[in-house]
Amino acid sequence: MKKLTAVQFEDYIQKGGSTKPWIVLAVEEGNKLPIAEAYVVKLFKKDHALNDCALASEFIVAELARELDLVVPDSAIMTFSNDFVETLTDEQIKFLEGKQYAPTFSSRLLNSSTLVMAEVGNLSSPAAELAKLFAFDCMVINTDRGGFRDKPNLLVDDDGFTLIDHELCLFFLASSSSTGINKLMKSIKAGNIDMIQYGRHIFYQKLKSYKGKKVHLFNEFEENLSKLNVAGIVKYAQNLEQENIPAGSIDSLNEYLSLLKQNASQYCNILLGLIR
Structure with missing residues (x-):
């Protein structure tokens, strides 16, 4: 690090x-x-x-x-x-x-320009790229890419977009109770995700209105998720603690990521249902 x-x-x-x-x-x-x-x-x-x-x-x-x-x-x-x-x-x-x-x-510091909400509709990125970012934000429970603040939190250049600003993700890290994360994992196991927070994602409407075949949009994300090095992420969080950066409930992080990795196909089917 x-x-x-x-x-x-x-x-x-x-x-x-x-x-x-x-x-x-x-x-x-x-x-x-x-x-x-x-x-x-x-x-x-x-x-x-x-x-x-x-x-x-x-x-x-x-x-x-x-x-x-x-x-x-x-x-x-x-x-x-x-x-x-x-x-x-x-x-x-x-x-x-x-x-x-x-x-x-x-x-x-990058030379890319900051994307503003008015420009989101003009993006010409492939639908699969938009789907990958949408899936990622759902996974990390990011309510701040779009959301109620209307902030894209993306940088753009000729090569595509770069993700920034992730302070409002993984809410369960700071929770003193396991109720929230247990409820989330239970809903995923049951094949559900709370749509309220993701309906305002910057790419939700573009994906919802996409006229092409949607069935394969999350294939790349699913493959990468199924290979996720959960142990490496957990170790990374533990290293943050050693640097005096509190990482909160690392056990919950481990359980959550392990669940998604083991059920990558089911999780992506849930995401597919959100945009159909």
């Missing part, structure tokens, strides 16, 4: 959400010949970052995306040292009050 130290503030992400992301130059810890690279740093309120497992969610969901052949920016653990903080303006230092920045989540 890459660890970075910020060395220079560069700019703000103007379209950032509640975390008001910063762009900083950072160097990799332990590198004898460090080269400063630009990263986007999300600055969560400490309670949200730690008690709500928002930091862990960002890291774990990004790792899951890579496992399932979806594109996300390179991510790294970012730390703001005292030396770096001393280079900031009074306004920036004030903004950091109550924020989690040692450690926090960061991702490599």
